Amino acid sequence: MDLSELQNAKKVSLGEIAAAVDAAAVEALRVRYVGRNGSIPALIKAMKDVPKEERPAFGKAVQEWKAEFEAALQAKAAAVSSVEGKADFDLTQPGRWRSIGLKHPLTRVIEETAAIFGKLGFTVADGPELETKFNNFTALNTPAHHPSMDRSDTFWFSDDCLLRTQTSPVQIRTMLSSKPPIRVICPGRTYRRDTTDATHSANFHQIEGLYVDEYPQKSVSLADLKSVLAYFAREMMGEGVKVRFRPHFFPFTEPSVEVDFSCHVCKGKGCRVCKQSGWIEVAGAGMVDPRVFRHVGYDPEKVSGYAFGFGVERIAMIKYGIPDIRWLYENDTRFLAQLG
Ligand code: PHE
Secondary structure (H helix, E strand, O other), X not given: OOHHHHHHHHHHHHHHHHHOOOHHHHHHHHHHHHOOOOHHHHHHHHHHHOOOOOHHHHHHHHHHHHHXXXXXXXXXXXXXXXHHXXXXXXXXXXXXXXXXXXXXXXXXXXHHHHHHHHHOOOEEOOOOOEEEHHHHHHOOOOOOOOHHHOOOOOOEOOOOEEEOOOOOHHHHHHHHHOOOOEEEEEEEEEEOOOOOOOOOXXXXXXXXXXXXXXXXXXXXXXXXXXXXXXXXXXXXXXXXXXXXXXXXXXXXEEEEEEEEEEOOOOOOOOOOOOOOOOEEEEEEEEEEOHHHHHHOOOOOOOEEEEEEEEEHHHHHHHHHOOOOHHHHOOOOHHHHHHOO
């Protein structure tokens, strides 16, 4: 064999490694080329027959072939063994199932509300859960003898510091820190000293809404409030849901109303969900009381506005048909998964 024949044989051998598909083929090549009686050791043995002057170049070429061949063979052995390992899988089997996390129904109601009011130009405002008496009560025109101020109704930390009982203090914070026009919704946790049962919890969530603009140029009216809440009702509960206002009292709004949505389950005919009335109470609302405007340094002759506040749990319970508020806090994934 001369030098060019050797290069040729080398090329053929590397081609055979490339074409090998399994461990048996790899082993056969090893035996044939580098085994005890293989062709490469035979060449080494035959070196003595090579003319003396050609010997160094020929010897070097043989060593290179051996090294390259062994490296390529080793790589191929590794490649076929990993493929053969995988051959244990049945490719027709279904894939492995992994559970995917879901957003909590309360989070979903909050995010949907923010998106709906976002389309109307409202932004989301935030405030702390630990509030001052001024922001939670005084600025909201709540008289000192009001029952909500009582130790038995509110979690007080000191004479001036409490866990907010409503999201309305965020209205105060927003008006103290900015000028009209103001269009915000404020979702967040609220606290009352309620005993927990199927419809009450000491810790729940509200979403407050506030719209204030210049008066009389951009006078904000009760009709505006009703149309905005009707739009919200349709977006949140579905087409055809109606809105009803009932006269009520809140210290911070005048006039004040309680807001009912027509029952989305029976379409107002009367069913178990709406206790046969056809309506479900969802929010408190009204026109911002002039005294509240004075507390935040606004001139009630120059601004007008509406405010509303509703319970997130209440919306989630009627939207998803959840009969017990406690289910929302137990983090039982079997319950949460059903709402996916
Ligand atoms: N803060 C009131 C409540 O918790 C709801 C409300 C908000 C009423 C804004 C009127 C205006 O019951």
